[in-house]
Amino acid sequence: MKNSITAFGVGVLFAIGLGLSGMTQPQKVIGFLDLFGDWDPSLLFVMGGAVGVHFFAYRWSLQRTSPLFSLHWHIPNKKEITPSLIFGSLLFGVGWGIAGYCPGPSLTSLVTLSWQPILFVASMISGMYLYRLGARYGFF
């Protein structure tokens, strides 16, 4: 239960951060990705701010043997650079550039009830199911 309450609070703060930072404005995101055009580098500061905080918080947290509300850490420990990692990231980047939405901001934007984020999120969820379907039949 504590875990779920934490997750809810984290979601709220995370979304407020996305909104304040400009990540919920697809035109701004596309401007950030427009390296060969009229580049708007301001969104670099979003990653700078987030990583700047989390880099130290991660090291500080991991000094404990376990997190506060769980028996152990659930942190990915894979090391291999796989074709799935590369190809998946490539697809994600292309989609991100087409719409200007990545998963977090698209979900946050659903509250506008505009058709654009709704259509995007429905397609994104379909894409996730498609991957599962393909994986189940051994395609990847």
Add this chain to the structure above:
Amino acid sequence: MSQWMMPLFGGVCIGVAASFMLFLNGRVTGVSGILNGVLVPRKGDTLWRFLFIVGLMVGGLFIQLLQPESFLNLTTTSPLGLIVAGLFVGFGTVMSGGCTSGHGICGISRLSVRSIVATGVFMAAGFLSVYIFKHLLMGYL
């Protein structure tokens, strides 16, 4: 206020949120992974994911009340473009095991080589994608 102050402040909020998730629950705040886990529910591992996503929307409501211009700049991508983009983002993030939050923020903070490579690839692909779809195809998708 200068152009980078709000992005930096918003980024700090995101970093603090991810740090709470780590310190309290011991988990990575990867939005695509959390959403993907809701799609195929497993006992004892679904409620927190679901509530995180509800939290994202409640946070969105706060933003709409306090700073509605955050949602004004909607995408100009066509319906077909949004469908293709959504499919690529959903499929690609599950295939690579992360998105801007999981690989880009949490993974880079851990200095995970996989996440650094993934972020480099999706950023480069994003630059290329905007170049192709915005400049070469003049927004025809």
